[in-house]
Amino acid sequence: MATAPGKIILFGEHAVVYGRPAIAIPLTQLRATAVVASATQPGIRLIAPDLGQDMLLSDAPPDDPLAAVIRQVQTAVNLPTLPDMTITVSSQIPVASGLGSGAAITAAVVRALAEFLGVSHLATPEWVSTLTYEVEKIHHGTPSGIDNTVVAYEMPVYFIRQQRQNHIEPFTVARPLHLLVADTGVRSSTKIAVGDVRRQWQENPVKFEALFDGCGRITQAARAAIETGDVAALGPLMVENHALLQEMTVSSPELDRLVTTAIAAGASGAKLSGAGRGGNMIALVTPEMETVVHAALLAAGAKRVLITTLA
Numbered sequence: 056m057a058t059a060p061g062k063i064i065l066f067g068e069h070a071v072v073y074g075r076p077a078i079a080i081p082l083t084q085l086r087a088t089a090v091v092a093s094a095t096q097p098g099i100r101l102i103a104p105d106l107g108q109d110m111l112l113s114d115a116p117p118d119d120p121l122a123a124v125i126r127q128v129q130t131a132v133n134l135p136t137l138p139d140m141t142i143t144v145s146s147q148i149p150v151a152s153g154l155g156s157g158a159a160i161t162a163a164v165v166r167a168l169a170e171f172l173g174v175s176h177l178a179t180p181e182w183v184s185t186l187t188y189e190v191e192k193i194h195h196g197t198p199s200g201i202d203n204t205v206v207a208y209e210m211p212v213y214f215i216r217q218q219r220q221n222h223i224e225p226f227t228v229a230r231p232l233h234l235l236v237a238d239t240g241v242r243s244s245t246k247i248a249v250g251d252v253r254r255q256w257q258e259n260p261v262k263f264e265a266l267f268d269g270c271g272r273i274t275q276a277a278r279a280a281i282e283t284g285d286v287a288a289l290g291p292l293m294v295e296n297h298a299l300l301q302e303m304t305v306s307s308p309e310l311d312r313l314v315t316t317a318i319a320a321g322a323s324g325a326k327l328s329g330a331g332r333g334g335n336m337i338a339l340v341t342p343e344m345e346t347v348v349h350a351a352l353l354a355a356g357a358k359r360v361l362i363t364t365l366a
């Protein structure tokens with residue numbers, strides 16, 4: 056059995072696909088779980104009760120995500136055949152909402168399978184991250200690699216996508232940050248949002264390079280503020296980052312409403328998080344304002360509001 060957490064991107068989504076830095080943190084209270092057990096029946100059975108899925112690997116469609124994970128692990132450990140087994144996955148992380156549910160499920164299955172196959176010594180965060188990235192590529196086309204990195208390493212990271220080897224840097228948090236994570240309830244495809252940004256970048260490279268540069272500068276300033284404990288500087292940086300994401304057309308009326316509501320209710324900053332168009336937004340609050348902003352977000356239509364602290 057193994058688990059992996061969800062994640063939130065604090066700064067730099069989308070621009071991270073184009074080599075600008077981004078900051079992401081694990082969302083440890085929402086987790087994906089994979090259980091691998093020996094089977095008495097022949098074959099490899101894949102069960103995802105949340106999705107109502109129960110099938111044999113041999114019957115899985117070519118693009119099935121769980122089947123892809125198993126193939127990745129089998130190739131990585133160089134086994135010509137796999138033993139009969141049952142793989143059951145479940146997740147508390149809502150799908151298609153910017154919280155990294157796909158990467159978390161993959162990472163949990165990779166770890167649980169490695170253990171079951173007696174190769175858990177291989178399952179370092181780097182190995183789990185690399186295999187998870189390969190599966191993400193199948194579904195997302197051009198993922199930056201930040202999701203698989205955060206869920207596999209399970210620590211806050213400053214991330215830059217690079218040829219050959221990504222730049223992954225843990226950073227220190229001088230003063231705790233209190234964040235609310237609010238779900239619009241609107242499901243949105245990362246692949247479509249990322250593809251739309253790519254099309255607009257191709258049509259208008261000067262404008263989009265400038266937007267990405269702006270996100271990169273904000274992320275660098277945010278990292279400095281987190282490391283020096285300058286929490287007051289972070290709220291305005293979130294607001295600026297959200298404005299750039301709006302210009303990239305990845306916000307939505309629901310996200311904008313929750314961002315405006317959070318700030319009006321006393322959050323020091325707020326922005327969408329992840330691919331956008333739906334999914335989740337985040338708001339930075341003081342412990343004193345947490346309850347008020349939480350209630351305001353629910354009143355403004357948020358389907359769920361989580362509280363998390365980066366310490």
Ligand code: PMV
Pocket residue numbers: 064067068069070071072152153154155156197198199200201202245249328329330331334
């Ligand atoms: O919405 P999510 O959790 O899939 O996050 C996507 C983050 C992007 O920067 C938009 C894409 C990427 O691959 O980094």
